[in-house]
Structure formats: structure tokens, C-alpha cells
Amino acid sequence: MLNRLAYRFHQSLERHFPEQRLFLKSDTETRFIRLRSATQVIALAGGTLALAWTIVATALIMMDSIGAGSAREQSVRQQALYEERLNTLSADRDLRADEAARAQERFNVALDQVSEMQERLLASEDRRRELETGVEAIQETLRRTIKERDDARGEADRVTIALNEQSGGSTEMGRARDAVATLEILTGALGLTAGERNAMLADAEAAREETRLIADEKRGLELRNDAIFAKLEEAVAISMEPLDKMFREAGMSPDDLLDTVRSGYSGQGGPLTPISFSTSGGALTPEELRANAILDGLDRMNLYRIAAFKTPFAMPLRDSFRLTSAFGNRKDPTGSGNRMHEGVDMAGPYGTPVYATADGVIIQAEWDGAYGRIVRIRHDFGIETRYAHLSQIRVEAGQRVSRGDQIGDMGNSGRSTGTHVHYEVRIDGTAVNPMTLIKAAKNVF
Numbered sequence: 328m329l330n331r332l333a334y335r336f337h338q339s340l341e342r343h344f345p346e347q348r349l350f351l352k353s354d355t356e357t358r359f360i361r362l363r364s365a366t367q368v369i370a371l372a373g374g375t376l377a378l379a380w381t382i383v384a385t386a387l388i389m390m391d392s393i394g395a396g397s398a399r400e401q402s403v404r405q406q407a408l409y410e411e412r413l414n415t416l417s418a419d420r421d422l423r424a425d426e427a428a429r430a431q432e433r434f435n436v437a438l439d440q441v442s443e444m445q446e447r448l449l450a451s452e453d454r455r456r457e458l459e460t461g462v463e464a465i466q467e468t469l470r471r472t473i474k475e476r477d478d479a480r481g482e483a484d485r486v487t488i489a490l491n492e493q494s495g496g497s498t499e500m501g502r503a504r505d506a507v508a509t510l511e512i513l514t515g516a517l518g519l520t521a522g523e524r525n526a527m528l529a530d531a532e533a534a535r536e537e538t539r540l541i542a543d544e545k546r547g548l549e550l551r552n553d554a555i556f557a558k559l560e561e562a563v564a565i566s567m568e569p570l571d572k573m574f575r576e577a578g579m580s581p582d583d584l585l586d587t588v589r590s591g592y593s594g595q596g597g598p599l600t601p602i603s604f605s606t607s608g609g610a611l612t613p614e615e616l617r618a619n620a621i622l623d624g625l626d627r628m629n630l631y632r633i634a635a636f637k638t639p640f641a642m643p644l645r646d647s648f649r650l651t652s653a654f655g656n657r658k659d660p661t662g663s664g665n666r667m668h669e670g671v672d673m674a675g676p677y678g679t680p681v682y683a684t685a686d687g688v689i690i691q692a693e694w695d696g697a698y699g700r701i702v703r704i705r706h707d708f709g710i711e712t713r714y715a716h717l718s719q720i721r722v723e724a725g726q727r728v729s730r731g732d733q734i735g736d737m738g739n740s741g742r743s744t745g746t747h748v749h750y751e752v753r754i755d756g757t758a759v760n761p762m763t764l765i766k767a768a769k770n771v772f
Contacts, residue, residue: 343364346363406651409649409650409653410649413650423769430562437562441552441618444552447548448548454541458541459538465534469524472524473524476520573767574634578763585627587634587707587708588630589630634708636729636730637685637708637710638685638706639684639685639710639712639752639761640765640767641731642682642684643750644673644681644682645682648673649675650671650672650673651673651674651747653668653671653762654758655667670713670715670758671760672750673747674745675746675747677718677737678718678719678736679748680737681717682731682733684730685704685710685712686728686729686730687727688705688726688728689724689727692720692723693720694740694741697741697742698715698716698749699738699741700716700717700718701714701716701741702720708754713750714735715751716737716738717735717738717740718735718746721733721734721736722734
């Protein structure tokens, strides 16, 4: 039964795929290759499967190309939006920098005016004290003169009584002459005393008038100082607000940050020493309290300035660039699936200078696997920045750098698909979005 079915199947194949012979002839002999029906069916089936697989694979490749084209267009649009946003941020930063410079100039002028007013106030205070001392001396002299006048009058009365008692041994004419002489002496002394008294009274009146003028001038100075203090307090408040906001938006506590800076810069003295005109340790005047409050604000601004230069608020590039990859989860460019991108990628011409974004110390400057040529900088407050895929390194480990110092050139080293710099910011070992710090400083620097 099985042989019969096999024979019929073979006959059916013979009708559709008759046996073929392929002759191969050489100079000495002739050979042939016999292609049976089953061999032809197997070859046809294999060719059909190969053709079907080619069609399916071509369709899949075309669909993937179309999807990749859409993704590239979307990526191009996102890059254009990022570039536009960065250009806007750069323009805002330049504008705020100009405004800060002008505010600093105005503040310096106002501070010079306060210093001049303080010098004039001290000079007027010295003059007032001198006048008070002079008035007291005049009053003391006047009291002494009056006492001498009273003593002279008493002496005249005593002499008159004595002359009357001695009238028995003198003539009437002699007593009259003695009385006249005595009266002339007393009159002269009293006249001299009266003249001195009148001169002292005039000096005292002049001193009182000068004291009144000094008091008026002092009130005018106090009013001007009050206006200057108000402007300084307003300038300090306006200058402090964006600094507080910058550090808060960067996710940092301004008070803790300033305490850390203050602990490293704890020296005292200089132009910001608290003002006190009292040498006996008495209570401060309202003006002194206001001046000390302004000085405290200036000291806080100075600490902010130090902290800002030690915190990576700046951009690592100054030339034009494209933001090719943002912070966060993304599709790996080498086809390894989705993974966390712990920095931002900024693409530009090969060899574009790369700058330190804050003061710090170089802790690594070498080749590091997938990072390629990398520079790592340790900053204060537990912050670290990384600059990877460089073409050249221009610093060495242990070197101290400042914000704006060139540390390397943009390149394509390590695990990279094109020329760019990979920029990371880490706080206490945890990667954070560098654009958060850059955007926080857009209204300050």
C-alpha cells in the first residue's frame, strides 16, 4: 500500500517536474548531472522561502527606516527648541550681568557718599564737643568773676565801715578824700569786671548761636544720612533677592551654604567691621544699628559671591553648540536599550575649548574607559563636575582651577558617536541635572 502511494506521488512529480540532466563536456570526456523530481521540488521550495524571507526583511527595514526618520525629525525639532531656549538664557544672563555691574557701581558710589557723610558727622561732633567745652569754660569764668565782684563789694563795705570807725583821728576832709579814692578803686574794678562779664556773655551768645547752627547742620546730615541709608537698604534687599532665589532653585539651603562659607572665611576686621562710635561699650544708636545691618547685608552678599564662584552655575562652553542629549532616561545611542543619562551632551566643532564651571581642585585628568579623556573637578559643598569625551586634557590631577579656566578641548574619545562634551554635576555623589543650576543663575550671572 505504501509502495503504491509512493509510486503515484513519484509519477505526479514526474509529470510536473520531469527529470533533468545537465551535461558538462570537456576536451577528453563528457559528464552529466541528473536532477531528480524531488531535488527540483526541494530547490524550488528553498528558493521560494529565501524569496519570502527577503521580502519580509525588506519590509521590516523599510518600516524601521520610516520610524527612524520620524524620530530624527522629532529629535531635530527638540534640538532646535533647546538651542532657542539656550540662546534666550544666554541673552538673559548677559543682561542680568550688565544690570548687576551697574547696581554694583551705584552701590559703590552710595558707599563713598556714606563714608563722606560719616567723616563730616564725626568732624561736626568734634566741633560740637569743643564748643561745649568752651561754653563750660566761659560759664566757669563768669561764675568766678561774679564771685570776685561780690567779694569786692563786701571788701568795699568793710573798708567803709572801718573808715567810719576811725573818723575820730582824721579830719572830715581826709575822710572824704579816702572815701572818694576808695570808691574810684572799687568803681574801676567793678567796671573792669562788668566789661569782662559783657565780653563773656557775648562769647557765650556766639557759642550758643554756633551750637544752634551745628545742631541744624547735624539735623540736615541726619536727614541726608537717613535717605542714603534707605537707598542702601533698598539696594541690598534688591541684590539679595535674586541670590537667595538662585540657590533655592538650585536645591541648596542658602543659610547652610553661607554657614559653610563663613566657617572657611572666619577672619574679622577691614572695611566691614561693625560700626560703633562709643568707647565705653554703651548701647548703639539707631543710625549705628542701621549701618551695621547694611554691613551685615554686604557681608552676606560677599559670602554669596564666594559661594557662587565655588558652585557650578556657569556654562562649560562659550562658543556656539547644540544640546544633543538632555539629562534623564534615553535610548542608548549604541543600541543597548534605554538607560539613564546622568549629564547633558553639548556638540560643537572638534577642539572647542571646555572651561571649568566653578572653582575647585582637579581629582582626575586621564583616560577612563567609556568616558574617554575625562576631567573631574571637586568643588566645595560636596559638588563634583565631570567633562568627558575630550580630545585633549590641559590640566593635571591636584591642580587648583578657577571658574573660566580652560581644562580641555571637545573631542570624540571613549564611547561616543560624534564630537561633543559630556557634562555632569554630582552633589554628594548623586547626579543632578546641570541645566537646573544653569537656569537658576540666568537672572544673576
